[in-house]
Amino acid sequence: MTGNDRLILQPRDLHLLRELSVMCVVDREQAKIVAGFGSTTRANARLLGLTRTGLLKRFFLGSGGGRKALYALSPKGAETADVPCRGPRRPQDALLVADYFVGHQLAVNGIYCALKYGVIPVPQVSFMSWLAFHEPVVPGISLIPDGYVECATPIGIAACFLEVDLGHESLAVWRKKIQRYVQLALSGKYKKQFKHEHFRVLVVANSERRLHSIRKTVAEITQKIFWFATLESAHHRFFAPVWFRPTDNTPTTFFETTQ
Numbered sequence: 001m002t003g004n005d006r007l008i009l010q011p012r013d014l015h016l017l018r019e020l021s022v023m024c025v026v027d028r029e030q031a032k033i034v035a036g037f038g039s040t041t042r043a044n045a046r047l048l049g050l051t052r053t054g055l056l057k058r059f060f061l062g063s064g065g066g067r068k069a070l071y072a073l074s075p076k077g078a079e080t081a082d083v084p085c086r087g088p089r090r091p092q093d094a095l096l097v098a099d100y101f102v103g104h105q106l107a108v109n110g111i112y113c114a115l116k117y118g119v120i121p122v123p124q125v126s127f128m129s130w131l132a133f134h135e136p137v138v139p140g141i142s143l144i145p146d147g148y149v150e151c152a153t154p155i156g157i158a159a160c161f162l163e164v165d166l167g168h169e170s171l172a173v174w175r176k177k178i179q180r181y182v183q184l185a186l187s188g189k190y191k192k193q194f195k196h197e198h199f200r201v202l203v204v205a206n207s208e209r210r211l212h213s214i215r216k217t218v219a220e221i222t223q224k225i226f227w228f229a230t231l232e233s234a235h236h237r238f239f240a241p242v243w244f245r246p247t248d249n250t251p252t253t254f255f256e257t258t259q
Contacts, residue, residue: 017081020073219246
């Protein structure tokens with residue numbers, strides 16, 4: 001299978017195209033993780049080749065020395081990999097000064113890469129699956145999480161919805177979101193669709209101040225299901241004692257001996 005006469009697609013290229021249907025947009029470092037590129041030089045060359053053959057769309061975020069190349073799936077790439085074409089609709093080689101959707105998606109992708117491609121330093125815990133949502137998680141509840149992950153543990157499946165907060169949503173919006181998660185937990189709709197009794201909601205915020213502000217709002221409604229960490233901690237130390245509960249000021253590890 002070829003993109004043109006000069007580029008022969010490798011299994012890792014097809015893997016990257018399929019993952020882009022989930023991740024929507026990646027920077028070079030995320031592409032290196034997903035496709036297993038061993039060097040930046042090789043990653044740059046391959047991403048350029050996939051872009052020139054029309055399998056990837058490239059655009060740029062930022063300006064000057066801080067400009068970053070980003071890559072999304074093109075319609076041709078989606079057809080080649082036989083996956084839905086999802087991602088930002090930006091012109092080829094467009095220069096974006098700021099883009100909330102892209103920044104938010106890259107943050108979500110960081111968690112995804114840490115869980116699926118990173119080393120899990122907890123015995124007998126392994127990544128199982130990830131879901132990205134493009135419509136409400138269940139009928140009748142207006143809730144679209146940023147992601148959903150399942151991990152196998154010695155005591156069963158740890159099922160978690162993900163909410164990444166970069167400070168753009170008001171606390172009033174958060175109250176509605178919290179209420180909808182509580183509704184999802186109590187309605188029986190989660191169990192019916194996902195076949196599990198319980199779930200957690202991982203709230204990952206861009207600062208400690210923002211984390212504790214959302215945490216206080218959650219604690220006014222429920223002391224259950226929610227877990228909180230900063231974006232930096234979740235990206236780099238997901239399995240360390242960096243997680244807060246709604247009313248406990250002592251951070252803890254995510255995986256416990258009991259649910």
